Amino acid sequence: MAGTKVLIVYAHQSPESFNAAAKNAAVDVLTTSGCTVEVSDLYVQKFKAAATRDDIVGELKNPSRFQYDQETKVALEEGRLVADITEEQRKLKEADLIIFQFPMYWFSVPAIMKGWFDRVLTLGYAFTREKRYNQGLLSGKKALLSFTTGSHESVFSVTGLNGDMNVTLWPIQNGVLRYCGLDVLAPQVFWAPTCVPPEARDTMLSGWRTRLQGILEETTLSFAPLDNFDGEKGYQLKTEIHQKHANEEYGLTVGTHLGKPLPPNNQMRAGC
Structure with a gap:
């Protein structure tokens, strides 16, 4: 673990939340293990979620027909992406392990984290048409989703009301993380922490801390x-x-x- 660089992309509004506690536990364990840890606290940073023309500094390549992916690719090559994107790309480039910490919203990530995906994982930086999935431009890095749910595990089962969590995760883990070349570790799911007693939440955090101590040795999905x-x-x-x-x-x-x-x-x- 020593010398490993970790980026935690964190999306929760409250420093008193269970997500904050999970993020803090990761920072503590990984730092103690000799890792260098950076945290992108998206709400504190007021990270812009919408991918717009404002993400490109200067003139557009094709102002008559705006295409975000093509314009940001050119801007990346010419050093004309706005500062908040380039700073996140810098963090991501340096990281060996990326942890996404968030509460599940509408079977996906919060809008501010989706905006991080949309704006940071630009064409030419994270992927190209020729370089994607296991050949993606972020190959060699590991990533995992660490998140809370509002429902118990049984509700996200193959017979449960919300359906199979494996199906829910496919668009994010395959369609975002793996698409960009990341080696995806099994998710850390905190099932309905607001619906269980304090001692159960403590047990969840204890299990997370234990897992983190050997996280880099785990087999990927x-x-x-x-x-x-x-x-x-x-x-x-x-x-x-x-x-x-x-x-x-x-x-x-x-x-x-x-x-x-x-x-x-x-x-x-x-x-x-």
């Missing part, structure tokens, strides 16, 4: 690599890969399930 798909055929799974898994009980992943039952806990636990 499984995703189908980019070269399993044929770019000349609309990025469909290659025939030989499909045939290889034809007789298996489960699909490859939550998303690439081949019309089969979803692999159990594919987005919740490594090695599945």
Whole structure:
């Protein structure tokens, strides 16, 4: 752990919240273990959530038809992105491990954190059309989601009212983190901390502190690599890969399930 650089992207309004306690526990454990830890406290920073033309300093490449991804790519290359974006990109570039700490809002991240994804993970910095998923430009770094829910674990089950948490996490873990090349660790889910007694919350935090001590040795989640798909055929799974898994009980992943039952806990636990 010594010498590891960690970035915690934190999104909660209250320093008295359980999310703040989880963030503080991570800072304490990782710093004590010899890591260098930076925290992006998005609400304190008043981080702008909306991706707009104001993110580019100077003239646009194509002012008659504004395309955010293309304009920010040019601005990145020419050093014309606004300061709050470049500062977050600097932190991310230096980090070996990124922890996203947040309360789950509407089955996803809070708007301010979604804005961080939209504005910081720019085309040409985090990915290109040719360099994405396991070949993404942030390859070699590890990331994990650490978040609280408003419902108990049973409600996010395959028979629960909210549905399978593995399905809920797929768009974020695959569509954002893995898309940019990050190696994704199993999420740290704090189930409904506001609905349990104080001693249960203490147990949650104790488990988190214990996990953090060996976090870098954990096996990452499984995703189908980019070269399993044929770019000349609309990025469909290659025939030989499909045939290889034809007789298996489960699909490859939550998303690439081949019309089969979803692999159990594919987005919740490594090695599945």
